[in-house]
Amino acid sequence: MTKNLDKDGLRSIVENYDIFYIDLWGVVHNGITLHKNAIEALEEITKANKDYVLLTNAPRPNKIVNNFLEKMGMNKEIREKVYSSGEAALNYLKKNSLEEKFYHVGPPRDFDLFLDFKKNKTNNIKESSYLLCTGLFEEQGEDLKYYKELFNDHMDKKMICTNPDLIVDRGEKRELCAGSVALVFEKMGGEVIYFGKPFPEVYNQAINNEGKRVLSIGDNLNTDIKGANLLNFNSLIISNGVHKDEIKKEGIDVISKKYEVVVNFIQTELKW
Template sequence: MSENLDNKGLRSIADNYDIFYIDLWGVIHNGINLHKNAIEALGEITKAKKKYVLLTNAPRPNKTVRLFLEKMGMNREIREHVYSSGEAALSYLKKNFLDEKFYHLGPSRDFDLFIDFKKNKTVDIKESSYLLCTGLFEERVDDLSYYRELFKEHINKKMICTNPDLIVDRGEKRELCAGSVALVFEKMGGEVIYFGKPFPEVYNQSIDNKEKKVLSIGDNLNTDIKGANLLNYDSLLISNGVHKEEIKKEGVDIVSKKYEAIVNFIQTELKW
């Protein structure tokens, strides 16, 4: 059974851990505004001389995510703790696919992920060696059947997915993410290489976590919490996130079993 920290706060367990992996979207902000209590909690973690990583499944390099957070009003000291799935994917692409033609699936604003090798981008999927998925096209944000039709003749190509999230809440609006497109491709028999939570590589690249006691904090059972489970980290689920309605109806223990995830602690919002 998950322990509720709404009354005791994160401070009641913080001393038990060396490192905190903390999700950004859904925990620190909602895509529009920073959460004041979460920002205060980061300050207290720093005061306690503990390390933390703002680990995000954003399909962008670290510097782009930091710029986004700066515009939101986050101070420089906190922004320096960001590590993104896009950064992990970029490192892999430069080592393995730098000279191969790719077809980009996602909004045009994600161009900064491949700016160093943009000459290899093709507008014709038939000419590509691999597929680079950062999200959905602006004009096809909720039409997964379009992608199913697009992939029909290209299942033999590898897809690199830079955001395993299926959905995200931008304020009060729910949106599909790159993981939903990748799932369509996988169900058709295609091979997807994922970068981001819950896959271990992004955790290991972001900070030295060897022989450290770790708490992973997030609002997504499929990514944040399963990632913690795979690496034998303790987990704290923020319930006022993507699973908010499910948890209200059924409770965290039933919902976490449904997702085959182990939740050690739960809070409505991140609060010290």
């Protein structure tokens, strides 16, 4: 059964762990503003001499995520803890696919990811060797049928997905993410290589967790919590995130069974 920490706070379990993987979007900020209580919790984790990583499914290099958080008002000591799915994907591309032509599926603002090899970007999907998916096109942000038609004659190509998230809440608005496009491609029979939670590589790249007691904190059962389960980490779900309506309606024990995950702890918001 999932234990509720709303009364006792994160402080009540902090000594049980050495490392905390903490999601950014939905836990530390909402895409627009920082969550004050979450920032306090991060500062207190440091005071307790514990390690943490701000592990985010953002299709951008660490440096770009860091700049975004700086504009939001996050201090340097906390920003330096960021590790992104974009960084993990970039490490893979540098080793494997930098010289091949690719077709970018996603908005222009994600160009930071392939700045070093932009000469290999083609605007003609027929000329590409692989597909690099960072999100949805700005003019096709809601219509997944468009992508099904786009991929129809290119199922022999591999897709690199830099953000496995299906959805995200930007303030009060819900948006589709790269994972939704990759799922379309996968259901059509295509091969997708994912970077980010719940896939183990991003956790292992971010920090040495060998032999450590780990707690993974996030608001997404499909990524944050499933990733924790796959790596045998304990997990804490923030209920005021992407699953808030489901959890409010049916409770975390019912919802976690639906998503086939184990959730050790729950908080409405990350709070020390």
